[in-house]
Amino acid sequence: MIAFKFLASGAVGPFTGFAWPTPTSSGPGAWVEVPPESIPDRGIHACLTEHLSFWLDDELWIAELADPVQRSSDQLISSRGRLLQRAAWAREVAIDLGQACTFKARDAAARVLQNNGRLREADRLLSCSSLVELQGVAREISEPCKTDFLANLAGYVADAATFANVGEVATVTYIVAEFARASAGAIAAASERAWQGRWIAERLKLPRAGEHATV
Amino acid sequence: MTNGSTPDLACKEVVELVTEYLEQTLSHNERTRFEQHLAICGGCKEYLREIRSTIDLSRKLSQGALAPNVRDELLTLFRKWKAG
Numbered sequence: 001m002i003a004f005k006f007l008a009s010g011a012v013g014p015f016t017g018f019a020w021p022t023p024t025s026s027g028p029g030a031w032v033e034v035p036p037e038s039i040p041d042r043g044i045h046a047c048l049t050e051h052l053s054f055w056l057d058d059e060l061w062i063a064e065l066a067d068p069v070q071r072s073s074d075q076l077i078s079s080r081g082r083l084l085q086r087a088a089w090a091r092e093v094a095i096d097l098g099q100a101c102t103f104k105a106r107d108a109a110a111r112v113l114q115n116n117g118r119l120r121e122a123d124r125l126l127s128c129s130s131l132v133e134l135q136g137v138a139r140e141i142s143e144p145c146k147t148d149f150l151a152n153l154a155g156y157v158a159d160a161a162t163f164a165n166v167g168e169v170a171t172v173t174y175i176v177a178e179f180a181r182a183s184a185g186a187i188a189a190a191s192e193r194a195w196q197g198r199w200i201a202e203r204l205k206l207p208r209a210g211e212h213a214t215v
Numbered sequence: 216m217t218n219g220s221t222p223d224l225a226c227k228e229v230v231e232l233v234t235e236y237l238e239q240t241l242s243h244n245e246r247t248r249f250e251q252h253l254a255i256c257g258g259c260k261e262y263l264r265e266i267r268s269t270i271d272l273s274r275k276l277s278q279g280a281l282a283p284n285v286r287d288e289l290l291t292l293f294r295k296w297k298a299g
Contacts, residue, residue, distance in 0.1 A: 017267070042239070054254060055251075055254055056254060057254070072243065073244075073247070074247065074251075075247065168257070170254055170255045171256075173255075174255045
């Protein structure tokens, strides 16, 4: 099954430190196998498009998982896997993702403010054209009253803009998912994560995950 | 950062769970939450790296690697600490 796997620089597992065999001119990387005696849910972890943004790291790889593949809430697990190809995920793509997420949250916050008659604050958010400006304006809206739910939504936008500004994109995706959860609940948070994954897949023209590999 | 059914971990909880994580005794759900926190928290990722590095270095230590005066000094300090 085709799946995706974020790795640290040098094709290294970010949590295990495992150095993955990478593809060569003659074909995909070597299969990596988890010993059968290992704990049942341990294995080769990868993910589908909708879960990509949970696992952002330096490198994104298109991987193949051998059947059977176990699906958990936000990742896939198999006893065997291999790297097929490195995707064009790069720092500048991550920065663009952070910006896209932040302005999407800005638009959503402005809609909520508009729907509640707070047109001036909504207009102020919508007039921002840069992350720095948005960070300042959203903070001004959110600061005066911490118990004001609507103002608090602007606080999420301010936080997202702050982290987007310094390139901490994994944190931005998290904040924006939490913004969605705060404004519309858990399903909205999952939808936001799925949108983030689709953004990555479309930008990088990734193959469809979940299908069988033809390599 | 979850699919909505379980709350996120705070940095403090990551520090508390790091031993269980390294000993692979966390449940699947706990481990996923732990790793999802690491994915967004550079500080905790660095903390885990340091703990792993400390464990690796400790494994390489042997009695012979300790200079006699350092060993005596440590033993004296330990005895004083034990004596209260």
